[in-house]
Amino acid sequence: xxxxxxxxxxxxxxxxxxxxxxxxxxxxxxxxxxxxxxxxxxxxxxxxxxxxxxxxxxxxxxxxxxxxxxxxxxxxxxxxxxxxxxxxxxxxxxxxxxxxxxxxxxxxxxxxxxxxxxxxxxxxxxxxxxxxxxxxxxxxxxxxxxxxxxxxxxxxxxxxxxxxxxxxxxxxxxxxxxxxxxxxxxxxxxxxxxxxxxxxxxxxxxxxxxxxxxxxxxxxxxxxxxxxxxxxxxxxxxxxxxxxxxxxxxxxxxxxxxxxxxxxxxxxxxxxxxxxxxxxxxxxxxxxxxxxxxxxxxxxxxxxxxxxxxxxxxxxxxxxxxx
Amino acid sequence: xxxxxxxxxxxxxxxxxxxxxxxxxxxxxxxxxxxxxxxxxxxxxxxxxxxxxxxxxxxxxxxxxxxxxxxxxxxxxxxxxxxxxxxxxxxxxxxxxxxxxxxxxxxxxxxxxxxxxxxxxxxxxxxxxxxxxxxxxxxxxxxxxxxxxxxxxxxxxxxxxxxxxxxxxxxxxxxxxxxxxxxxxxxxxxxxxxxxxxxxxxxxxxxxxxxxxxxxxxxxxxxxxxxxxxxxxxxxxxxxxxxxxxxxxxxxxxxxxxxxxxxxxxxxxxxxxxxxxxxxxxxxxxxxxxxxxxxxxxxxxxxxxxxxxxxxxxxxxxxxxxx
Numbered sequence: 001x002x003x004x005x006x007x008x009x010x011x012x013x014x015x016x017x018x019x020x021x022x023x024x025x026x027x028x029x030x031x032x033x034x035x036x037x038x039x040x041x042x043x044x045x046x047x048x049x050x051x052x053x054x055x056x057x058x059x060x061x062x063x064x065x066x067x068x069x070x071x072x073x074x075x076x077x078x079x080x081x082x083x084x085x086x087x088x089x090x091x092x093x094x095x096x097x098x099x100x101x102x103x104x105x106x107x108x109x110x111x112x113x114x115x116x117x118x119x120x121x122x123x124x125x126x127x128x129x130x131x132x133x134x135x136x137x138x139x140x141x142x143x144x145x146x147x148x149x150x151x152x153x154x155x156x157x158x159x160x161x162x163x164x165x166x167x168x169x170x171x172x173x174x175x176x177x178x179x180x181x182x183x184x185x186x187x188x189x190x191x192x193x194x195x196x197x198x199x200x201x202x203x204x205x206x207x208x209x210x211x212x213x214x215x216x217x218x219x220x221x222x223x224x225x226x227x228x229x230x231x232x233x234x235x236x237x238x239x240x241x242x243x244x245x246x247x248x249x250x251x252x253x254x255x256x257x258x259x260x261x262x263x264x265x266x267x268x269x270x271x272x273x274x275x276x277x278x279x280x281x282x283x284x285x286x287x288x289x290x291x292x293x294x295x296x297x298x299x300x301x302x303x304x305x306x307x308x309x310x311x312x313x314x315x316x317x318x319x320x321x322x323x
Numbered sequence: 324x325x326x327x328x329x330x331x332x333x334x335x336x337x338x339x340x341x342x343x344x345x346x347x348x349x350x351x352x353x354x355x356x357x358x359x360x361x362x363x364x365x366x367x368x369x370x371x372x373x374x375x376x377x378x379x380x381x382x383x384x385x386x387x388x389x390x391x392x393x394x395x396x397x398x399x400x401x402x403x404x405x406x407x408x409x410x411x412x413x414x415x416x417x418x419x420x421x422x423x424x425x426x427x428x429x430x431x432x433x434x435x436x437x438x439x440x441x442x443x444x445x446x447x448x449x450x451x452x453x454x455x456x457x458x459x460x461x462x463x464x465x466x467x468x469x470x471x472x473x474x475x476x477x478x479x480x481x482x483x484x485x486x487x488x489x490x491x492x493x494x495x496x497x498x499x500x501x502x503x504x505x506x507x508x509x510x511x512x513x514x515x516x517x518x519x520x521x522x523x524x525x526x527x528x529x530x531x532x533x534x535x536x537x538x539x540x541x542x543x544x545x546x547x548x549x550x551x552x553x554x555x556x557x558x559x560x561x562x563x564x565x566x567x568x569x570x571x572x573x574x575x576x577x578x579x580x581x582x583x584x585x586x587x588x589x590x591x592x593x594x595x596x597x598x599x600x601x602x603x604x605x606x607x608x609x610x611x612x613x614x615x616x617x618x619x620x621x622x623x624x625x626x627x628x629x630x631x632x633x634x635x636x637x638x639x640x641x642x643x644x645x646x
Contacts, residue, residue: 027368032476032477032555032558032559033406033475033476033543033559034372034402034405034543034544034546035370035371035372035402035403035405035406035408035473036370036371036372037368037369037370037371037406037468037473038368038369038371039363039367039368039369039470040362040363040369044362045350045360045361045362046360046361046362046363046369047358047359047360048358048359048360048361048414048447048448048463048465049357049358049359049414049448050414050415050416050448050449050450050461050463051416051450052416052417052418052450052451052452052459052461053452054418054452054453054454054456056455057452057453057454057455058452079357079358080358082357082358083356083358083360085358091371091372091373091463092373093373093374093375093461094375095375095377095459095461097456124371125371125372125373126373127373127374127375127461128375129375129376129377129380129381130377130380131377131380131456131457131459132379132380132456132457133377133420133454133455133456133457133459134454134455134456136375136418136454136456136459136461138373138375138416138418138450138459138461140371140373140414140463142371145360147362150358150360152356153355153356154355220356220357221357223357232355235355236355236356
């Protein structure tokens with residue numbers, strides 16, 4: 001187990017670090033039972049989503065533990081946002097590797113506490129074990145939506161318009177910055193991009209507004225990359241999608257990076273970890289300021305990315321491959 | 324990544340092996356979205372529980388993959404049983420190690436399919452990633468109970484009687500058999516004990532009956548070991564517990580093992596992985612045939628294990644320590 005000081009036992013860790021995260025949620029039973037209880041309010045469905053994160057694969061061992069915690073939570077909140085859901089709480093299992101010491105856990109739970117407050121949710125339950133391998137985190141997030149109203153991937157129709165929130169490509173550029181690449185970029189751009197990679201901004205308010213407005217026909221969050229995720233909507237909705245590359249919103253840092261290396265364009269469009277909302281909407285949709293129209297839904301299948309002259313741009317990669 | 328054939332990509336694995344496990348659950352949206360939806364029936368609370376399993380720590384790499392899957396599911400169903408809950412479904416994240424090939428996944432999902440049918444539940448969602456370390460599985464199980472009626476650990480009162488279902492100690496003896504110990508035992512006993520370790524029998528019907536009967540004051544499942552889990556009830560209920568060792572029900576295999584080595588008694592009473600229900604009940608409780616009265620609740624704190632002469636038995640270990 002390396003040179004670290006021995007960790008407190010499982011029950012001591014739970015009492016000291018995790019039970020306080022569940023104090024605001026009566027159904028968590030102070031984590032003293034092996035299960036928790038919850039009833040969604042009348043007229044609501046639960047929305048559930050789960051993600052696993054592996055050290056040095058989904059985050060870096062050197063990443064600050066509070067940021068790892070917040071990113072894990074926010075990635076799942078982004079999935080809830082894409083459904084138009086309001087977050088309620090989460091269950092978390094942690095398989096802690098040999099390099100984890102109590103300071104790491106203290107910082108990790110401080111990160112969870114900060115984001116619980118920011119997003120109004122609570123730890124509900126979980127499990128803590130040890131592993132000889134890389135630390136592996138798994139989180140199941142719960143949210144609620146008005147009954148039968150959860151946004152889906154499968155409703156896009158030819159003639160609908162395609163929108164995306166925020167800016168695209170910052171996640172992959174942030175990762176490049178953290179890997180020591182893009183050293184020509186200005187320091188403030190580098191910092192901003194690294195922040196985008198470390199700390200996604202789940203678009204919960206936007207998701208709830210899109211659901212309430214009633215004109216959105218398909219929605220998801222951009223986690224695998226814009227083009228790959230557009231492909232998911234295309235496949236689920238049985239229609240084709242056109243993306244106009246010149247309309248895809250870019251941050252100032254991404255603009256500068258692209259100006260220095262035009263070959264970055266397909267990287268931006270196919271890189272993951274943006275956690276913006278990608279959605280289609282029918283007639284009568286009033287787009288809020290935070291979203292940009294980037295394309296349209298057509299009959300057929302697949303995703304075509306066009307330049308400003310209407311010529312197709314070839315994508316080097318259709319998104320993250322996990323294997 | 325060793326010598327294995329490359330795995331299909333994440334999406335192909337999900338389509339081929341995991342989506343069929345979700346086919347019976349409309350809210351799982353065929354796993355094509357990143358989230359699923361569910362609404363418990365009117366008048367019911369959700370019960371949620373989560374567990375993590377690490378290869379070669381919670382199960383052996385050489386264990387058949389279908390049994391690993393079924394044990395993972397059943398361990399969580401046992402937590403639901405202890406709440407009196409009826410299972411609904413589960414979310415699962417899998418971090419697959421380098422030694423996992425497609426045959427393993429096929430067998431693993433066949434095990435899940437078998438137990439889904441046996442217990443009437445469905446896969447609802449999840450995530451599949453790769454890890455360079457040991458395979459790590461995390462499961463969040465959902466069940467339902469009549470509103471406000473979930474069994475808890477914290478209601479035991481002095482004067483209540485203490486009961487346990489089935490037989491105790493078979494889990495730890497089964498593990499010893501699988502490790503090549505207890506070679507003096509007869510082959511049929513060895514097989515039966517190994518089966519108990521591999522394939523817990525979650526006491527779902529009993530849990531539901533205990534909830535319906537209304538006399539049970541505290542309940543949990545025996546996963547950390549009888550004495551340690553009695554300690555959890557004692558601590559949560561702020562009372563003491565007496566266990567009469569000679570009343571603790573043992574299987575024929577455990578009786579034979581104990582006859583050959585009397586020092587095994589504390590091991591049986593503190594070994595984990597039995598997945599029986601341990602509970603306290605007040606006046607008027609009619610014990611079903613499947614349970615045995617093993618002790619009583621007293622004022623004070625802690626758990627005392629007494630022999631047939633009323634002398635205290637010292638426990639070598641108060642249960643599994645995960646760290």
